[in-house]
Amino acid sequence: MSHSQEPRARESSPLEELMDSFDKEMLQLNINACRSIVNYLDKKKESVERGDNSSDRKTQRYCLDPKVFEEARR
Structure with a gap:
C-alpha cells in the first residue's frame, strides 16, 4: 500500500x-x-x-404594507 500526499479525485457516475x-438547475430556477x-x-x-389607483380595490387590499415589505427584505 502506498499513500500519496495528494488526495485523489473521486470519480462520479453519470447518474x-x-x-x-x-x-x-433547480437552484437557479429558485433564485x-x-x-x-x-x-x-x-x-x-x-x-x-x-x-396609483389603476388597480382594482380588491387587489389593493391584498398588497403588502410597505413597512412589512421593508422588514421582510432585511
Whole structure:
C-alpha cells in the first residue's frame, strides 16, 4: 500500500453528474423565481406609494404594507 500526499479525485457516475446538474438547475430556477417575486413586490410597493389607483380595490387590499415589505427584505 502506498499513500500519496495528494488526495485523489473521486470519480462520479453519470447518474451523480446528472443529479448535480439537476440540483444546479433547480437552484437557479429558485433564485430566478425569488428575484421575480422581489421585483414584483418592489413595483407594487412603488405603485402603492405613488397612490396609483389603476388597480382594482380588491387587489389593493391584498398588497403588502410597505413597512412589512421593508422588514421582510432585511
